[in-house]
Amino acid sequence: MLKVFKALVKRDMTLAWRRRTDLLNAVLFFVMVSSLFPLAIGADPKLLRLIGPGVVWVGALLSCQLTLPRLFASDHADQTLEAMVLAPTPLSVLVLAKVLSHWLCANMPLVFIAPVLGMQFGLGPEALGVLALSLALGTPSLSLIGAIAGALTLGLRGAGMLVALLVLPLYCPVLIMGCLAVEATVSGLSPEPYLLLLAAFSLATVAIGPWAIATAIGIAYE
Amino acid sequence: MLQVKQLTCVRADRPVFQGLSFDLKASRLMQVVGVNGSGKTSLLRILAGLLKPAEGSVSWRGMPIEQQTSDYSLARVYMGHANALKGDLSAMENLHWACLLAGRDPTQPVIAEALNHWGLNRRHHLPLRVLSQGQQRRAALARLSLLLDAKLWLLDEPFAALDTEAQEALEHLIARFLDEGGSVILTTHQAFGLSPRITDRVDLDRLRASC
Amino acid sequence: MGGYGLYVWGSYAMSALLLVAELVVLSQKPHQPPMDPLEDES
């Protein structure tokens, strides 16, 4: 079981690496979205520091959700997903491997780039650290919840837009906790409670997510 | 081995075929015939476990296939119309992953030998998308040579778009699989060399459900 | 209504409007999904 898990993660990583321009686009999207806000709101440092965490978090959330439909859509299109549905290893294990590889390829770059963007908004080094940490803790649940929506909308027209509609309300708790964590550090309080909540939420979704994704894929194939 | 009782298939609220029952023993070759749209592909997908039948049941060694997990998955090999291969990966990577997924772990030389047998000698490491349609089909068929230890092959139009040389190679492979005790259910339109070895025939036109 | 008439009647009127609209939508003939042309031949 573990061998197949590792092999699938490696396979998906090589696939993503061979299509790295897609990942680059998602990261560029994140950078651009975050840089739009200062243009829109003006360069007043105090104001930017106030909206900084929120803007970076919303940017990360949108760009993570941008790469989600591709997670299953390409396997669905060339029917390699069928082989996974029929495999002896349980589907939820395979799905966890796919979401892990998506998280590593699509979300980890965001975690590393977010502090750089945070500087644009004049955030202090400690706030940038918490920003990256909150993103690292929050993005697993973003990938998992997004994968559920991706699996539900397999093969549908306009799946990309539909995934966004399904997923954004479910992302709100993660967004709120993430931004509160960074704001707490900016105002000198300890971000620990929020980071712990983010981690708890991610662990919960890791526990329930794969089962839901496997059920959703089963529904798509019935 | 494979018992099918009173199978009924419905597509978009319209029944396609009804009351199909058969019991497939070891080393049998069953051909499913019927006009296009008579549900041949749906039947194979139901037998593979990809599609749920409206009524009836499919059991493998007495156990309905939905309830058991790995036993049937290890025994059955399903090949649909599509090659089910990733264009960005090479033939070697694709086959290695396909076999790993099916619960086997062939070594590189074994896969290379299968690919050579199917005439892809110097193309093991090229991304599949640069190969021709025929070569990609051979790479998909090479998977069968690596899964001879399975018990049941479900092949949907395996001879479609194959040149005569590949067709003969596939016929030899199926014959070898049958001799080793495996059984095959396939759908095809064209006549093929193994016709004398066909043991069962299912004509879905006769089972067309009264609308 | 002590000067709040607009808000009180505004909310009740809109609620009533929405409920009635739902009933009107429900009472329309259910739009028949496109019939499969083959249906009448077989």
Place this chain on the structure above:
Amino acid sequence: MSSATPNQALIGSRWFKYASPATFYPLAGTLAPWFAVLSLLLFGLGLYISFFVAPTDAQQGEAYRIIFIHVPAAWMSMVIYLAMAFWAGLGLAFHTRLSGMMASALAPSGALFTVIALWTGAFWGKPTWGAWWVWDARLTSELLLLFLYLGFMALQAAIEDPRRADRAGALLALVGVVNIPIIYFSVQWWNTLHQGASVSFTRAPSMAMTMLEGMMVMSLACWAYVFAVVLWRVRKIILIRERNSDWVRQLQQKGVL
């Protein structure tokens, strides 16, 4: 788990007799008018209490009377989502087609009551807090609940095959219902921590007995209304979904439809 066998086993037991659309259709037909009449009566009584019996509130004057429609609508929007998730779970577990239809029938009513709650909330906020939209914890979670409803309906509309639409919607409803408390509490935290947010609703006006009664009656009226509408809508869905089955054809021949 093939769709046929569990149904046979369950249908035998009396309680599941109505699980099949054919037997449920006439039952819904008889019940719906009763609920409609009941809801009319209750609405009449409720409106009478809320406008004539309930005393004027000391601080807010007449504006607080909006509470008699706002609070029941908010309760209904939450209750309908829970009912939807219940039917969804039932449909996923037992493969009964009817549960899926019930969930699809409930969704539009739920979304409607969420819109009513938001609209009346805004109309209440304007006179009392001077702003049409108040970022209060409950109103914000009500807004997110509306997005969940819209997501559910958009997903079901995007899938042609009704079986898959039901089951996909069911899974989404279950994921949604698990997330509702999380959304509610995180919005609550967000509201209390952002001191900037204006006064929240937590300081509800002191509840005179008659006010509570008014709200209860109006809630029951909404309940009865929802039962009537949902039973009526589920009958329409049953007709569309079962148009190929013979009991529908018999009904059509008898000219009933």
